[in-house]
Amino acid sequence: MSEQAKGAKTSTNPKDVSRRKFLTDMTTAFGVAGATCAAVPFVKSMAPADNVKAMASTEVDISDISEGDTKTVIWRGRPVFIKHRTGAEIAKARKEDTSSELLDPAKDESRVQNEKWLIAMAVCTHLGCVPMEGGEHDGWICPCHGSQFDASGRVRRGPAPSNLDVPPYEFLNPTTIKIG
Amino acid sequence: MSKSNTQKAIEWFDYRLPIFSFMKHSAVEYPTPKNLSYMWNFGSLAGIALVLQILTGIFLAMHYKPDVNLAFDSIQHIMRDVNSGWLIRNMHMVGASFFFIVVYIHMARGMYYGSYKGPREVLWWMGVIIFFLMMATAFMGYVLPWGQMSFWGATVITNLLSVIPFVGEHVVIWLWGGYSVGDATLNRFFSLHYLLPFVIFAVVFLHLWALHTHKSNNPVGIDLKKDTDFIPFHPYYTIKDIFGLGVYLIPFTFMVCYAPEYLGHPDNYIPADPMVTPAHIVPEWYFLPFYAILRAVPDKLFGVIAMVAAIAILFVLPWLDSSKVRSARFRPLFRPLLILFFANMFVLGWVGAKPPEGIYITIGRLATFYHFAFFLILPLVGMFEKPKPVPKSL
Amino acid sequence: MKTLFTLALATLIPAMSFAAGGGAAPVEQDWSFKGITPDWDKEQLLRGYTVATQVCMSCHSFKYISHRNLMKAKFTEADVKALAADMDLGINDKLISQLTAEDAKAVYGKSIPDLSLMNKARGNGADYVFALLTGYEDGVPAKYAHDFENGLPDGGYFNHAFPGHVIAMPQPLNDDQVEYRDGTSATVEQMAKDVTYFMQWTAEPELLARKKLGVYIMLYLFIFTALAYALKRQIWKDVH
Numbered sequence: 157m158s159e160q161a162k163g164a165k166t167s168t169n170p171k172d173v174s175r176r177k178f179l180t181d182m183t184t185a186f187g188v189a190g191a192t193c194a195a196v197p198f199v200k201s202m203a204p205a206d207n208v209k210a211m212a213s214t215e216v217d218i219s220d221i222s223e224g225d226t227k228t229v230i231w232r233g234r235p236v237f238i239k240h241r242t243g244a245e246i247a248k249a250r251k252e253d254t255s256s257e258l259l260d261p262a263k264d265e266s267r268v269q270n271e272k273w274l275i276a277m278a279v280c281t282h283l284g285c286v287p288m289e290g291g292e293h294d295g296w297i298c299p300c301h302g303s304q305f306d307a308s309g310r311v312r313r314g315p316a317p318s319n320l321d322v323p324p325y326e327f328l329n330p331t332t333i334k335i336g
Numbered sequence: 337m338s339k340s341n342t343q344k345a346i347e348w349f350d351y352r353l354p355i356f357s358f359m360k361h362s363a364v365e366y367p368t369p370k371n372l373s374y375m376w377n378f379g380s381l382a383g384i385a386l387v388l389q390i391l392t393g394i395f396l397a398m399h400y401k402p403d404v405n406l407a408f409d410s411i412q413h414i415m416r417d418v419n420s421g422w423l424i425r426n427m428h429m430v431g432a433s434f435f436f437i438v439v440y441i442h443m444a445r446g447m448y449y450g451s452y453k454g455p456r457e458v459l460w461w462m463g464v465i466i467f468f469l470m471m472a473t474a475f476m477g478y479v480l481p482w483g484q485m486s487f488w489g490a491t492v493i494t495n496l497l498s499v500i501p502f503v504g505e506h507v508v509i510w511l512w513g514g515y516s517v518g519d520a521t522l523n524r525f526f527s528l529h530y531l532l533p534f535v536i537f538a539v540v541f542l543h544l545w546a547l548h549t550h551k552s553n554n555p556v557g558i559d560l561k562k563d564t565d566f567i568p569f570h571p572y573y574t575i576k577d578i579f580g581l582g583v584y585l586i587p588f589t590f591m592v593c594y595a596p597e598y599l600g601h602p603d604n605y606i607p608a609d610p611m612v613t614p615a616h617i618v619p620e621w622y623f624l625p626f627y628a629i630l631r632a633v634p635d636k637l638f639g640v641i642a643m644v645a646a647i648a649i650l651f652v653l654p655w656l657d658s659s660k661v662r663s664a665r666f667r668p669l670f671r672p673l674l675i676l677f678f679a680n681m682f683v684l685g686w687v688g689a690k691p692p693e694g695i696y697i698t699i700g701r702l703a704t705f706y707h708f709a710f711f712l713i714l715p716l717v718g719m720f721e722k723p724k725p726v727p728k729s730l
Numbered sequence: 731m732k733t734l735f736t737l738a739l740a741t742l743i744p745a746m747s748f749a750a751g752g753g754a755a756p757v758e759q760d761w762s763f764k765g766i767t768p769d770w771d772k773e774q775l776l777r778g779y780t781v782a783t784q785v786c787m788s789c790h791s792f793k794y795i796s797h798r799n800l801m802k803a804k805f806t807e808a809d810v811k812a813l814a815a816d817m818d819l820g821i822n823d824k825l826i827s828q829l830t831a832e833d834a835k836a837v838y839g840k841s842i843p844d845l846s847l848m849n850k851a852r853g854n855g856a857d858y859v860f861a862l863l864t865g866y867e868d869g870v871p872a873k874y875a876h877d878f879e880n881g882l883p884d885g886g887y888f889n890h891a892f893p894g895h896v897i898a899m900p901q902p903l904n905d906d907q908v909e910y911r912d913g914t915s916a917t918v919e920q921m922a923k924d925v926t927y928f929m930q931w932t933a934e935p936e937l938l939a940r941k942k943l944g945v946y947i948m949l950y951l952f953i954f955t956a957l958a959y960a961l962k963r964q965i966w967k968d969v970h
Contacts, residue, residue: 161367161566164969172967179961186954187578193950197420201395205417210798210822370969412794412847415936422936423943571965579962582955589951593944594766597850605851605933606843615893 213336215328218273226289228278231335235278235286236323237296237309238333245294245307246271252306260318264308267322275333276309276320287320296320362548367566368573369554371730375449376552377580378442380573383540384581385435390533392428400480402526404519407482408607426596432474433599434588436622439467444678447653450662451553457654459546464650466539473532474620476525479517483604484614490517490525492617496630499637516610556727557662565730616691624688625681631692632704642704649711656711658718661726669721670714677710756854756861756891759923763856763930763937767945770931770938772804777910778928781921783817783825784908786845789834792825794846795932803931803938838898839885849926849933856926858891863922865890866901 167173214231218238221227226239241249249264268274278286280298287296291313293306303316310319325335339347350356399418401410414421443463446452452460479490494511498504513520551566560566567573591598599621603614619627629646633639649656657670664671680703687700762771779800782792797814798821801807807821814821827842834842849855867888870878874888874895882888886896903918903925910916931937 160563161365161568162563163370163565163567164572167968172964176961176964179957179964183575183578183954183957183961186950186957190950190954197423198391198395200419201421201424202398203419205399205413205419205421207413207417210796416794416799422940426940567969572969575958575962575965579955579958582951582958586948586951586955589944589947593940593947596940602851602853602855605847 213334215332215334217332219331223272228286229335231323236335237274237276237278237320239274239276239307241272241274241307248294249306249308257312259311259314259316262308262310262319264310267308267310267319269325269327273333274307274309275325275335276322279321280316281311281318281320282314282316363574364568364570366548366569367551367563368569369552369560369565370567370572371554371556371565372552372573373555374576374580375441375445375555377577378438378445380577381438381580381584382435382442384584385431385438386533386536386540389428389431389435390537392424392431393530393533395424396428397526397530400526402480402523404482404522404608407480407522411481423592426592429600430588430591430596432477433620433622434584434591435470436474438584439470440622443467446553447674447677448664449553449555450557450657450659450664452650452654453657453662454654455550456546456553459543459550460654461651462539462543462546464647466536466543467647467650469532469536469539471623473529473536474622476529476532478620479522479525480529481604482522482608484606484608484612485601485604485617487517487608487610488613488617489619490521493619494521496640496643499640501637553662555663555665556730557665558726558729560730562729618689621685621689624686625684626688628684628688628700629704629707631688632697632700642708646704646707649708653711653714656714658715659721659723660718661723663726666724666726667721668724669717673710673713673717676706680706680710756857759857759860761856761927761930763927766941768938768941770803771927773912774924774927775800775803775805775931777912777914777920777924778926778931779813780908780910781903781925782845782928782932785902785921786925787825787827789827789829789842790845791827792846792932793844795825796823797821797825799935802935840898845929846932849929851933855933856930859929860922860926861891862889862897863903863926864919865892 167176212232214229216227216229216238218227218240221238221240223240224242224245226237228235228237230236246264252258253263253265264271267276278296280287280300280303282298282301282303285298285300287298287303287305289296291297291304291306293304293312295304295306295309295312297304298316301315302313303311304313305316305320306312308319309322311317323335325333328334346356396414399410399414399421401407411425414425416422418424446460446463475489475493479486494508494517497511498508500507509515511521512518513524551560554560601618606614618624626643626646630639630643633642659667659670661667664674683699683703684707687696687703690696692700762768762774786792797810797819800810800813805813810821814823819825829842831841834840843851849859852858867890870882870888877895882896885898887898887900888895889897903921905918906916908916908921914920934940
């Protein structure tokens with residue numbers, strides 16, 4: 157059995173060489189382009205499916221949340237705080253707008269649509285744990301690493317690097333909000 | 337001329353794990369007969385078909401749910417909600433049929449050119465094992481959508497095992513994981529349907545190992561001795577296989593995009609119902625010839641034995657064929673008998689799709705008889721046949 | 731081997747349709763979703779939707795369909811919201827009939843199939859569904875009298891297309907049963923045609939995307955294969 161393969165001799169005729177190079181380049185380019193396009197549907201198939209995307213908004217009835225209380229609802233599989241703030245909490249949050257203790261300075265005004273209602277993701281910006289009510293700022297404390305947030309959802313003590321995210325939402329009417 | 341950094345990196349790696357040398361040896365310089373026809377494309381095509389099935393299957397498994405209450409709906413979820421889900425599922429569905437077409441042609445080529453003969457018997461065995469594994473995988477895959485044909489196909493085929501003497505009933509219940517085809521069955525079929533393709537992959541590796549040990553057979557069927565009879569695999573057969581792949585993908589795409597259900601059965605879009613059996617249960621087309629053999633034998637036990645033997649007999653084909661000549665080109669008696677054997681396969685497939693009544697029973701029995709007769713007269717064919725003169729070299 | 735192979739291929743393709751078929755084929759209709767590059771006719775889909783929701787849905791569900799899905803078939807978000815609102819549904823609510831499975835069993839003696847996939851779940855798909863919807867007959871026609879010497883069984887209706895000719899579903903469509911928004915006259919045939927068309931969409935909402943993508947892939951493959959063939963010829967010139 158032969159381990160040598162000498163049944164062909166590559167042509168060195170310049171015409172053959174250039175034609176061969178041209179065809180090889182074209183076929184390779186076409187093949188690579190085709191394979192890349194073929195990968196697209198597979199990659200896309202792992203992105204959220206239509207039914208998941210359709211459920212991207214949640215409507216919440218807020219009429220049953222009395223002043224001072226917070227309700228936690230699920231939006232896109234993650235918890236969201238809906239806090240009905242008291243007058244004192246609002247005043248304090250506004251007063252501290254300029255406090256040097258804010259790690260991620262933001263005006264309370266910019267974080268709410270209606271000053272009575274704070275809507276913020278219940279997801280600590282450090283590593284994603286759900287903060288509990290408590291801490292020293294009328295807000296929340298994260299059970300994982302002790303980050304604290306105030307009544308405006310602003311981070312007041314690390315290691316969380318930034319304020320609680322405010323999801324997109326709108327008031328459909330005074331007692332219903334649509335998150336997402 | 338100094339070596340480029342890439343070359344140096346490759347050499348560094350190759351010294352420690354010689355994967356590049358291995359590739360060079362077995363996929364680039366690998367000596368291949370220069371006279372192979374396009375019939376030899378189907379081996380590499382089968383490999384590509386397997387890889388495509390595994391790839392599409394992995395992505396489908398990310399969305400499929402193997403639960404009797406969810407399976408059917410999860411397929412519709414794939415078809416309707418998952419991005420490009422319909423494309424991936426159609427590819428998997430059509431891909432299964434195309435895999436069988438390719439493998440059937442590959443097997444037919446092996447039989448026609450005597451590729452099963454020494455020293456390639458073990459290579460041939462590995463192929464037969466792959467074929468058995470493929471059938472098991474395809475059968476379990478067809479159960480997963482949990483439509484009427486899935487359920488009743490599973491019920492009928494698993495019941496075949498009840499013919500095993502003494503323990504048959506227990507084996508069936510064990511296989512089902514219950515007293516009927518149900519949730520446990522579906523769940524384990526999913527597990528095995530995911531596993532077996534990787535087992536196939538491993539056997540394909542052995543198949544290739546055996547192939548590379550004695551190199552490809554060729555249309556003339558003679559042992560090639562001169563090094564001018566061989567050409568390196570790359571670029572000659574790489575480009576030929578790439579061209580073959582292009583030709584293959586055209587009808588494949590056509591089926592995926594314009595006739596995905598052509599080879600399927602409408603009943604499988606009715607959710608499985610253990611209370612109602614479809615009027616006419618037919619297996620997938622690629623099982624029809626063997627289904628016909630099963631039904632041709634009036635006894636349950638012997639029917640099952642005949643069906644398994646119809647394929648298992650391929651294991652001993654290298655010894656049944658007593659001729660020294662490989663290629664059917666030079667075998668005036670074997671060639672027509674083999675062509676008749678292939679035609680007979682179509683007859684069996686046709687009968688397998690018909691209801692078991694009247695003339696179909698008679699035709700089915702005659703065809704079954706020939707299927708076995710072909711193998712059993714092979715020793716005599718070799719003895720009495722006078723081969724045409726075989727060239728000594730290309 | 732070459733001729734043998736060509737011959738085998740020629741028989742293989744039709745031979746593989748073994749699995750399909752059975753029974754007399756219904757008359758083939760000229761559906762606009764056939765062919766290589768079809769497009770949904772929004773007007774007809776809407777008419778079909780009207781029949782489906784006002785007639786079929788008194789008993790049948792379309793459990794895989796919500797109004798939102800129509801947005802992939804030329805309907806705008808505003809269209810879809812208005813249609814859903816008319817039915818007191820949100821756009822993500824599935825089209826589920828008010829008739830429960832238990833009630834259906836009590837009235838018709840059998841469970842009522844979901845219609846989302848009906849056009850795929852019957853041989854000859856849309857042609858069969860159309861033939862069934864237009865295949866009702868009051869009583870047994872003379873031609874079949876000898877098959878029904880004792881008349882039709884209780885709760886059975888005569889239908890030309892249904893296997894065995896006795897169907898448990900009473901004739902669902904009658905002239906002018908719905909009022910089309912576009913003023914089309916609602917004959918039985920018109921409604922049958924429209925609702926079958928709609929059901930083709932519910933069965934295969936991906937149909938357009940599938941056929942459109944096919945054109946691009948096939949074009950690509952023709953060019954790629956031609957290139958590969960030219961290169962193969964060029965390279966194999968060296969083999970003698």
